[in-house]
Amino acid sequence: MITPQDWADARLLWDFQQMGHQPRPCSVAIGLGSHDLGVADVAVGLYRRGLVPLLVFTGATSRTTRARMPRGEAEHYRERALELGVPGGAVLVEPRARNTGENIRFSRELLAEQRVGVSSVLLVSKPYEERRAYATLRKLWPEVDVVCASSRMTLAAYVDSIGDDRLVLDMLVGAVQRLIVYPALGFMVEQEVPVPVASAYERLRERGFTGRLVSA
Template structure:
């Protein structure tokens, strides 16, 4: 049973992760691999709306996706996008990345290898990781304008799509923790975090929503 306080705190983290960017045409769209095929669906929709002439899907596999996506996250995303009508020639696939930093670095290298000029990127992620992805991209690929995008949905709708409320809250807590500790490690840009967001994170952490925390930092304040 998840308490009313935990739901309220999860909503606070969900809202903070949303960057609120207005989607606009960019040089390329990069879809970040994960367990969520909704990222591929949203990237395909943005392509059809004329928001990017080229897509990069990036991602290998993880313990979460190894069974569901045995050919790799990026390849399964590519297949989904083609099923949704995106021409195969409009998709590049990067199959080595195993974390967000590698998603950005390897996608950049692939685009440079293909001599694609990039001034702006539509960065498509899961809804609860917009801010984390944005902060990572700004750190690792400066000089590019980043526009965050994800499937438009509420926290309740996302929980219903995943069918595991505790896992979703665990993932929100993990994403928030990384925003707090990764800038000091050089993985992200620093961002202002309101006190209310930090307090919500700490209450959820202390309530045991910890499965997606970085282990050696799980108990830090």
């Protein structure tokens, strides 16, 4: 059972992960693969606003997405974008990445292969992984400017849209754990985790929301 304290702690993690950037024109939008088709919807919205001329969707499958997206996360995102009216020529698919680092590296390689000049990236992720995505791109592609974007909604609304409370809380805990342990491994730049956020993270871990933790 998820308690009121669990939800309060989860909201602290949720708010911390969001960077608060204002979308602005960029060379390309990169949509990071996940179980959430809302990432594709946000990317399409940015394209429709004329903020980017090109969308890159990146992601293979994971244990969370295998059943929901059997053709691969990036391919399902592409299909969604086409359904919403984006022309096929404005969408590139990177189908191999299985983690955020590979999302960035493989997207960068694909854009170089396509001879697309990139000075700035609109980085589209789930709302609770903006900071993690930002820290990863800053490490692996430091020469470009990065602006983070995601669905603008409350934690409660997001959980309702996904339909799996525990999955979302597990993901929140896993995203903060990576901010703590990955900089020392060279996977992302350091992000200061405020004490209230770190305490909320520890409480949720102790309560068993550990389904997305990595060995550290």
